[in-house]
Amino acid sequence: MQIVRQLDPLRDALAEFRKAGSKIGLVPTMGALHAGHMRLVEVAKQRCDKVVASIFVNPAQFGEGEDLDAYPRQEAADADLLRAAGVSLLWAPTADQIYPEGYATNVSVGGVSDGLCGAARPGHFDGVATVVAKLFNQTRPDAAFFGEKDYQQLSVIRRMARDLDFTHEIVGVATVRDPDGLALSSRNAYLTAEQRSNAVALPRLMQEAAAAIAAGGELATILAEATAGLLGSGFHKIDYLELRDANNLAILDDFTKPARLFAAAHIGRTRLIDNIPVS
């Protein structure tokens, strides 16, 4: 696996792949890889001839007081995982390859960026859309792979790709969970043993709420009960627990398909998010 940090050698390497007729799959990450990322690589490998993974901890998507400095950085261990998984090239750019001197452009996606994490983390999805647009232009993949764990991010990227005429495929990959149901996230590493054991209330209460909604229960009551359940299980702040249209993320006051239940909740110093389909 080649590890490339500058744009010129990246373009040369990708040109070689294309000359050989290879279909290129891009898996963008911020590192601290876990089984959820490795599932993206696995799906990319099934669909493409060459998999390019990127690791860049993107300052533009972290707000003030968020965990940019503390965000886990472990490139050597990540590179070992990617190499063992058959990734052909790791794009680990230096910061100036993403944000050169004088950088002044922002990609802002309306609609799907509003609400949910967009409300709790102002500017976050501008940062995501901007860096992903850059990664798309830098690598010009045939397909790019993103986890449904960050479903709003996936929706923002799909909208951005349609609006800015990126023609490659955007592939959403189902959330990978621990056996007890907690969605894998780099931020799970911040949980103490007690918080980790309490955190399972998030997927459990969401599953129960989704089943009750699908069974025709009263939405506001179900969401209020699930919120109270989370607050009684070690979570101290709920940013949102909402039912949304799975296609355009419009808020739903009544259950209509396709719908997804979205939650963000704080446990200790960690903010966990999750989403599941309601059907």
Ligand code: PAF
């Ligand atoms: O999901 C992530 O890891 C990041 O938001 C992404 C898509 C790599 C952009 O920095």
